[in-house]
Amino acid sequence: MSSLEELIERHGGLRGSAVDVLQVIVSDWQILADLSFSDLLLFCRAPVTGELTVVAQMRPYTAQTIYNEDLVGTTFTPDQRPAVVRAFEEGAIVRDGDPDWSTGVPVREEAIPVPFDGDVVAVVTREANLSMVRAPSQLELTYLQAANELSQMLAEGDFPFPGEDPERELAPRVGDGLLRLDPTGVVVYASPNAISAYRRLGVVDNILGRNLGEFDLDQMALLEALADGEPLDSEVEARGAVVLRRLLPLTRTHHVLGGLMLIREVTELRRHERLLLYKDATIREIHHRVKNNLQTVASLLRLQSRRLNSAEARQALGESVRRISSIALVHETLSQDSRQRVSFDKVAQRLIDMLSSGLTDPERPVEMLLLGGAGELPAEVATPLALVLSELLQNSVEHGFGDRGGTVSVALDRRPASLHLEVRDNGVGLPDGWRLETNANLGLQIASTLVESELGGTLEVRGDDEAQGTVSEAVLPLPR
Numbered sequence: 001m002s003s004l005e006e007l008i009e010r011h012g013g014l015r016g017s018a019v020d021v022l023q024v025i026v027s028d029w030q031i032l033a034d035l036s037f038s039d040l041l042l043f044c045r046a047p048v049t050g051e052l053t054v055v056a057q058m059r060p061y062t063a064q065t066i067y068n069e070d071l072v073g074t075t076f077t078p079d080q081r082p083a084v085v086r087a088f089e090e091g092a093i094v095r096d097g098d099p100d101w102s103t104g105v106p107v108r109e110e111a112i113p114v115p116f117d118g119d120v121v122a123v124v125t126r127e128a129n130l131s132m133v134r135a136p137s138q139l140e141l142t143y144l145q146a147a148n149e150l151s152q153m154l155a156e157g158d159f160p161f162p163g164e165d166p167e168r169e170l171a172p173r174v175g176d177g178l179l180r181l182d183p184t185g186v187v188v189y190a191s192p193n194a195i196s197a198y199r200r201l202g203v204v205d206n207i208l209g210r211n212l213g214e215f216d217l218d219q220m221a222l223l224e225a226l227a228d229g230e231p232l233d234s235e236v237e238a239r240g241a242v243v244l245r246r247l248l249p250l251t252r253t254h255h256v257l258g259g260l261m262l263i264r265e266v267t268e269l270r271r272h273e274r275l276l277l278y279k280d281a282t283i284r285e286i287h288h289r290v291k292n293n294l295q296t297v298a299s300l301l302r303l304q305s306r307r308l309n310s311a312e313a314r315q316a317l318g319e320s321v322r323r324i325s326s327i328a329l330v331h332e333t334l335s336q337d338s339r340q341r342v343s344f345d346k347v348a349q350r351l352i353d354m355l356s357s358g359l360t361d362p363e364r365p366v367e368m369l370l371l372g373g374a375g376e377l378p379a380e381v382a383t384p385l386a387l388v389l390s391e392l393l394q395n396s397v398e399h400g401f402g403d404r405g406g407t408v409s410v411a412l413d414r415r416p417a418s419l420h421l422e423v424r425d426n427g428v429g430l431p432d433g434w435r436l437e438t439n440a441n442l443g444l445q446i447a448s449t450l451v452e453s454e455l456g457g458t459l460e461v462r463g464d465d466e467a468q469g470t471v472s473e474a475v476l477p478l479p480r
Contacts, residue, residue, distance in 0.1 A: 004056055007073065008122075011053035012044030018121045025114065025124070026056045028160040031248070031262070034174035035147035037063035037140070038110075038128040041071060043084050044121075052076045052084055055122075061175060062143070066103055066129050087111035087123045093155050099130050106130040115157045124154065142180050142189045146260050149250045158251055161231045170266060171233070172246050177263035183256045185212040185223045197265045200241035222247055226259045235266075242270045288335035294328035319394070319443070326351060326390035330383045342382035344374040348389060348410060355393050364405040366397050374412040374419055378479060384454040385421070385476070391447040392423040392472045399441070400427030400470055419476045426469040436461045451476065 008014050008022055026042065033040045042056040053075045059065040078085045086094045091113050099106035107127050114122040126147070136144070153159035177194035179187050187207050198207055203215045213219040217236045225232035225247055232247040246262040298321045305317040329347050352368045377385065389410065396408045406426045413420040431439075436448060436459070444461065451459040457476035464471050 007053070007055040008044055011046060011051075011055060011075070012122065013047045014044065014121055018116050021116050022055075022114065022122055024160050024162075025154070026058075029058055029124070030061075031174060032124075032126070032147060032150050032154070032159075033058045033060040034062045035143045035150065036060065036126045036128060037132075037143070038126040038147075039066050041125045041127065043081070043123045043125065045085075045088055045123075050078050050085075052078065052081050061173065063132065064129065066105065066107055066127055081125075083109050083111040084123045084125060087113045088120050091115065091120050091155075093151060110151065112151050112155050114154065126151065138189065139191055142178070143174065146180065146250065149252070149257060150248075153251060156253065158254070161248075170244060170264065170269070172244050172262035172264035174262065177265070179207075179261040179263065181212070181226065181259040181261060183226070183258055185219075185226055185259075186210065187212070188258070194261075194263045197241075197243050197263045200265055200267065201236065201238045201243055202241075218245075222261070225249070226256065229254065229256045237270075241265065241267045243267075285335070288331075291328045291331040291335060294324050294331065298324045298328070322355070322390060322394060323387060323446075325354060326386045327383060329354075330379065330386050341376040341378055344377045344382050344385065345370070345412065347382060347386050348374070348412065351386060351390055351393065352410065355390065355397065364401060364403060366401065366405050367407045368393070369407065369409040370412070371409055372412040373414060374421075375414050377419075381455065381476070381478070384450045385419075388447045388450050388455075388459075388474060389421065389423070391443040392421075392474075395441065395443050395447075395472075396423060396425040396427065396470065400425040402428050406469075414478075417478060419478055421474040421476070423472045424464065424469065426464075429468050430461070430463045430470055447472075447474075 004023060004026060005019055008019050014022070022042065029040055037060055039060065040058040041054050043052045044055050045052055054071045054073065057067070057070060057072050059067075076084075083094045083096050093113070094111040096109045096111075099108055101107075106129070108130050110126040112124045112126065113120040114124060150159055175193070177197050178189075178191045179194050180189035182188050187210055190208050195207065198215070201217065205215070207215055212222050216222060217238055218234055221234060222232060222245070226249055229249045229251050231249065232245075234245050234247075236243050236245065242265070244264045244266055248260045248262070250257045250259055301317050301321050301324070305314045305321075308314050308317070329350050330342055349370055352370055356366070356368050393408060393410070400406070400408070408423065408425045411420075411422040411424070413422075436444065440448065440461075448459045451457045451474050455474075455476045457474055459472070459474045461470065461472045463469070
């Protein structure tokens, strides 16, 4: 399906700021659908033919939808939607007198023009199912009155409010709880959910007919925003309860008529978020301590190697130090991020830097290059893979070049279900008849075992057919 921007440009001939205006409306018109108990359709008009196309649709949470099928992309002729055409031409709200029975149920349609830069660039229709109408409750009357006022603000270009975040998390909805305020901040209606939320905050007295300043814990900011006609999102916590509030001033020609305050109690959600933060911090601390312990072990091995007279023993301890340091790198990365995933490209580059400084000889310099990328990997994959890469690099540097230097390249290729790791050098190549199964040194045996048993992949070491040197290629399946 085409994006909203593409639909607006194709069917309405609109671009730039006009498109932005319609995208903001679509991001925040759920409240209008819920207050209206209505489906909302956004129409654009073709500049030449006058055809009307639905470019966006919103169903209400507070009522049954009229349209079970998605109408986005549906085109109507002007005579099929006369109220929409009148709203385009007159630039005012048009309410149909007679219900429309084309959907099989009586539908009352209201067409609301969307102004921009002196022109009507689109029309929003509110379409309510009249067969569901009954004697309205006080809550429903409050909803409908607020919906009419928001519709008028939309027609005047005052709703949605500029500068609001269209992707705000956990934004309260109409059904979560609602207060209707007069221009001074007096509560003229409070839904049962809103009353319950304030009781969780410790407000046990009746809030109906009282000013926000008498009972709300953040009354000054709310009253100032209401007086200025500015929306306000806020969060308040008391007596162990957490409540989100969203204040929407209701205006007419920039004069404040009152306000709506949507309220949502999020106590349990915030409690779970805090538990997760505590858990994440604990996990990061564990990784940090593991990294420190591994570095301590590596330091002890270095001290031990200095006391040894055997060059072979010192070399073996040096290899162990590098293996431990490779694992420590992964834990260091995990200690800096709460997710149990590792940016393996960073780990690979740090391994290359570490081995370049610790293994290479100035008299036979070896250049190491990192190509491609592996992206983020789970910790259970990144840890053994770091050790595999360390062994392959160490093998190339120590055994691939003889008395001369050269180049070692590491290529990482992330595919949908697998990861390909290739370590290629331009050294002396492999001896005739060499095989990984029978001739591998300890480092390659470790790498092969990790790839096959820990990672479920395959490791192949072969001579380079195109140029002298050696290629080690590991193919690993990635968990979905």
